[in-house]
């Protein structure tokens with residue numbers, strides 16, 4: 001019983017720390033696990049051309065200033081430490097999450113406000129890629 005309480009406290013403290021580091025986005029509930037990803041992806045037609053990770057239509061350089069291959073840069077920008085978007089391995093498991101976040105109309109939009117925003121074509125490319133299997 002005693003042990004469980006300690007764990008609960010630890011978990012609460014850890015999540016508070018993680019949430020607190022999200023660039024002052026205190027008010028945002030955040031989609032976290034990509035709750036809106038399903039909605040975004042439900043409308044995507046994967047029967048046409050799906051860009052690959054390496055395709056020039058996906059401007060990863062608008063992400064990797066924060067989602068960097070450098071652990072130091074990731075820390076400085078308070079992005080999750082496993083969110084190195086410079087390789088396919090770093091994004092392969094989060095296609096739908098990326099689709100959800102680039103299409104967000106809330107404060108959890110990616111790139112965050114203040115950074116260079118995606119064009120409509122960029123969003124479409126990330127959405128198709130992310131919703132259609134995040135191919136390499």
Ligand code: HEC
Pocket residue numbers: 022023059060062063064065066067077078079080083094097098101102108110111112115118
């Ligand atoms: C100015 C820095 C910055 C840029 C540029 C940026 N992000 Fe982020 N991103 C963050 C921060 C900080 C977080 C962690 C807090 C949060 O989830 O909102 C994050 C979190 C995320 C997450 C959820 C965590 C995860 O699993 O990776 C996704 C998805 C994401 N970003 C996608 C993108 C995409 C796609 C781009 C480029 C189109 C991008 N971001 C550009 C700062 C940035």
